[in-house]
Amino acid sequence: NAGVTQTPKFRVLKTGQSMTLLCAQDMNHEYMYWYRQDPGMGLRLIHYSVGEGTTAKGEVPDGYNVSRLKKQNFLLGLESAAPSQTSVYFCASSYDPKLGGAESSYEQYFGPGTRLTVT
């Protein structure tokens, strides 16, 4: 199992450019998440998805859009990048405990991150 993978690993954008970050998981997880991490801070939730075709806003959703067309993929889009979006982006996935698993099945598995710089 590859677990959670993220593409690309690094990217530099100019202000106003757009891009899409791809997250893929091979663990058949229902839930997927996008976080951002700024220097010296913890992770903040941008958007999440509780299943294929569903998405919802997290703590800091402004300036981002997401799509979950396939269960294994979760895409994060920046339509018009701004310097304030310079950050490291992490994707995560987890099972849905409502399907009968224990609390431990809630464990989130994180990808290696994408370092994005907007100049």
Place this chain on the structure above:
Amino acid sequence: DAKTTQPNSMESNEEEPVHLPCNHSTISGTDYIHWYRQLPSQGPEYVIHGLTSNVNNRMASLAIAEDRKSSTLILHRATLRDAAVYYCILRRRSGSARQLTFGSGTQLTVLP
């Protein structure tokens, strides 16, 4: 959401036990206590979780106070590879998102 308070940084000597404290005085009865850690330049990884009783796994132990207002993550023998930021997180048992809210964590330095 209930908040957690952790020291910004701690140091430990290699092969000695480490006790990482976390205060969560506003915890509710439905909150699980989760610990994650983030090694340098990596995504966070799950360490352990608990509700009321102390818990052990291959990575660590979690000691939960009787009133649940605090907890301690215990690494029994710290190694250099345990140097990381450790996050104490409260996760509401109900709700559809099963979200994790990360604070700034404790930076653990392990000295050789």
